[in-house]
Amino acid sequence: MKKLINDPKNVVQESVQGFGLAHADLVEVHPDPLFVSRRQPKSNKVGLVSGGGSGHEPLHAGYVGFGMLDAAVPGAVFTSPTPDAIIPATVAADSGAGVLHIVKNYTGDLLNFETAAEMAAAEGIEVRTVLVNDDVAVEDSLYTAGRRGVGGTVLVEKIAGAAAERGDDLDAVTAIAQRVNDNVRTMGVALSACTVPHAGVPSFDLEENEIEIGIGIHGEPGRHRIAMEPADGITARLLEPVLEDLGVGSGEQVLLFVNGMGGTPLSELYIVYRRATELLKERGIEIGRSLVGNYITALEMQGCSISVLRLDQELTELWDAPVHTAALRWGF
Amino acid sequence: MKKLINDPKNVVQESVQGFGLAHADLVEVHPDPLFVSRRQPKSNKVGLVSGGGSGHEPLHAGYVGFGMLDAAVPGAVFTSPTPDAIIPATVAADSGAGVLHIVKNYTGDLLNFETAAEMAAAEGIEVRTVLVNDDVAVEDSLYTAGRRGVGGTVLVEKIAGAAAERGDDLDAVTAIAQRVNDNVRTMGVALSACTVPHAGVPSFDLEENEIEIGIGIHGEPGRHRIAMEPADGITARLLEPVLEDLGVGSGEQVLLFVNGMGGTPLSELYIVYRRATELLKERGIEIGRSLVGNYITALEMQGCSISVLRLDQELTELWDAPVHTAALRWGF
Numbered sequence: 187m188k189k190l191i192n193d194p195k196n197v198v199q200e201s202v203q204g205f206g207l208a209h210a211d212l213v214e215v216h217p218d219p220l221f222v223s224r225r226q227p228k229s230n231k232v233g234l235v236s237g238g239g240s241g242h243e244p245l246h247a248g249y250v251g252f253g254m255l256d257a258a259v260p261g262a263v264f265t266s267p268t269p270d271a272i273i274p275a276t277v278a279a280d281s282g283a284g285v286l287h288i289v290k291n292y293t294g295d296l297l298n299f300e301t302a303a304e305m306a307a308a309e310g311i312e313v314r315t316v317l318v319n320d321d322v323a324v325e326d327s328l329y330t331a332g333r334r335g336v337g338g339t340v341l342v343e344k345i346a347g348a349a350a351e352r353g354d355d356l357d358a359v360t361a362i363a364q365r366v367n368d369n370v371r372t373m374g375v376a377l378s379a380c381t382v383p384h385a386g387v388p389s390f391d392l393e394e395n396e397i398e399i400g401i402g403i404h405g406e407p408g409r410h411r412i413a414m415e416p417a418d419g420i421t422a423r424l425l426e427p428v429l430e431d432l433g434v435g436s437g438e439q440v441l442l443f444v445n446g447m448g449g450t451p452l453s454e455l456y457i458v459y460r461r462a463t464e465l466l467k468e469r470g471i472e473i474g475r476s477l478v479g480n481y482i483t484a485l486e487m488q489g490c491s492i493s494v495l496r497l498d499q500e501l502t503e504l505w506d507a508p509v510h511t512a513a514l515r516w517g518f
Numbered sequence: 519m520k521k522l523i524n525d526p527k528n529v530v531q532e533s534v535q536g537f538g539l540a541h542a543d544l545v546e547v548h549p550d551p552l553f554v555s556r557r558q559p560k561s562n563k564v565g566l567v568s569g570g571g572s573g574h575e576p577l578h579a580g581y582v583g584f585g586m587l588d589a590a591v592p593g594a595v596f597t598s599p600t601p602d603a604i605i606p607a608t609v610a611a612d613s614g615a616g617v618l619h620i621v622k623n624y625t626g627d628l629l630n631f632e633t634a635a636e637m638a639a640a641e642g643i644e645v646r647t648v649l650v651n652d653d654v655a656v657e658d659s660l661y662t663a664g665r666r667g668v669g670g671t672v673l674v675e676k677i678a679g680a681a682a683e684r685g686d687d688l689d690a691v692t693a694i695a696q697r698v699n700d701n702v703r704t705m706g707v708a709l710s711a712c713t714v715p716h717a718g719v720p721s722f723d724l725e726e727n728e729i730e731i732g733i734g735i736h737g738e739p740g741r742h743r744i745a746m747e748p749a750d751g752i753t754a755r756l757l758e759p760v761l762e763d764l765g766v767g768s769g770e771q772v773l774l775f776v777n778g779m780g781g782t783p784l785s786e787l788y789i790v791y792r793r794a795t796e797l798l799k800e801r802g803i804e805i806g807r808s809l810v811g812n813y814i815t816a817l818e819m820q821g822c823s824i825s826v827l828r829l830d831q832e833l834t835e836l837w838d839a840p841v842h843t844a845a846l847r848w849g850f
Binding site: 188189190191192193197198200201202203204205207208240241243244248377378395397414416417418420448449450451452453454455456457458459460461463476478480483485486488489490515516517518 | 520521522523524525529530532533534535536537539540572573575576580709710727729746748749750752780781782783784785786787788789790791792793795808810812815817818820821822847848849850
């Protein structure tokens with residue numbers, strides 16, 4: 187294992203410290219228990235909190251700031267954060283209008299956010315939860331009952347964040363977040379495995395010429411392993427199940443999100459994007475907005491995921507609304 | 519070799535096409551000869567053109583847009599673009615105030631940009647050239663006489679681009695670009711090699727526990743190979759020669775740029791950034807601005823580079839000026 191790290195047990199602390207130093211205008215890092223909060227909170231705004239295992243950067247700390255999250259809770263690598271960190275993050279995010287927890291559907295995350303929500307409620311903070319479960323690859327998985335939460339999470343955080351920033355109340359922000367989740371589907375592929383620092387060995391093995399379709403963001407098993415094939419074929423293998431599951435058709439407008447898993451060059455993501463635009467065009471589906479880059483990763487895994495979000499006018503406006511975070515920024 | 523590509527000989531065309539589709543609001547892609555131009559050029563503004571071998575994305579096409587480049591010319595992977603593409607890019611970038619070529623110091627790039635500049639001059643376009651040579655690792659290298667141009671290129675393009683956008687004339691923009699180059703130094707490290715698609719095998723070999731200090735962005739040899747060590751030690755090995763060569767000292771203000779080589783997780787770059795801030799603090803050097811991410815890469819290489827730019831008030835203001843490109847965006 188070769189990584190730019192020191193002691194594996196300090197990876198998350200040191201990385202988040204560095205993140206806080208680089209983005210001190212946007213965030214404050216609370217070291218113990220570890221969470222990241224927005225530097226300039228707005229009063230009487232619905233607070234958005236997300237979190238999960240580390241290793242998916244820039245998710246979630248990279249999305250703390252204006253128009254997105256108010257706090258992020260990084261767990262150990264690929265390990266859910268504990269309630270003792272989620273609770274103070276929830277308190278920090280509360281400015282009197284309640285807090286929405288955006289939780290990727292993994293059993294550990296769900297349990298720990300639930301516990302934290304109950305504790306926060308006991309302190310008088312109204313907490314709602316939206317569970318993101320956009321991965322069409324598999325039902326039930328290594329760490330999940332039901333579908334996993336993957337790329338769609340970025341879109342939920344951006345769009346619900348914009349709704350909170352414009353002043354929607356807790357019911358409305360929750361409904362918007364749920365609407366994004368209901369209208370987004372994702373599927374990913376791994377060309378290589380990734381290595382959790384404290385494990386020191388790859389989390390799974392792929393043969394020299396083998397790839398895994400439907401991989402999870404922790405390297406959990408996908409649908410099947412196949413021999414390597416050209417990018418255009420892989421793109422179809424990811425996009426078609428996404429479109430079918432979403433039931434999106436001719437005349438509809440979507441946001442197309444091609445996401446890198448962390449170790450794949452940006453140039454390759456654009457090759458996938460190119461083919462995806464052709465496949466959508468063949469079906470008469472219009473690309474209203476798009477996003478290409480490394481936004482929810484699995485350490486240094488090579489591969490990508492494709493997410494499609496069905497747009498309507500309001501979701502498009504909320505997507506376009508100003509955002510100022512370390513990893514997504516426009517309008518500032 | 520596992521990559522998200524189709525036929526290796528179409529990698530650059532397909533990737534740039536995808537890039538153009540994803541960023542149609544910002545750029546226009548000219549397929550043959552291949553170059554990328556700014557969608558909404560300004561009249562009577564100094565035009566900025568850069569280019570070089572592909573494989574360093576988002577450099578250079580990702581920096582075409584308001585406040586940065588007017589055109590970018592992508593060569594084959596790790597291969598200089600030819601004059602027949604640089605010439606029309608130069609013509610497209612000219613709006614009557616002359617054109618600045620920003621050229622990384624590689625022999626092929628230099629020759630081809632020189633030829634193109636002469637041909638453009640013959641068509642009545644005034645062309646100046648700034649050669650970027652910020653890599654302190656080695657004098658002369660596999661493809662270079664003198665020092666190589668690496669991370670500093672991103673800073674030259676941003677800051678000279680802002681000078682052009684505010685209306686500086688060709689002399690002034692050239693002087694600013696030269697001033698950035700004179701005040702920036704960089705050094706990189708590779709933890710793994712990268713594979714050029716049409717070659718199909720890694721461009722060099724590193725042992726299981728070996729890293730290369732002073733690597734070039736094409737995998738050219740650096741200063742030496744050492745056994746893997748903690749990130750804090752590697753950070754010092756990169757930063758100290760940079761600071762010494764730059765001659766920056768206590769009380770001065772710098773821009774600290776920690777750049778990923780393409781295959782390294784963002785979380786690791788922040789660990790390097792964290793240690794770099796400590797080392798600068800020990801020397802009394804103030805970090806005025808910073809940038810952390812994958813901005814000039816070497817395909818899927820794992821590793822990073824550290825650049826330090828000595829700031830003054832004008833360079834800081836130009837850095838802060840609005841920019842709207844695919845890969846750098848603020849103020850919009």
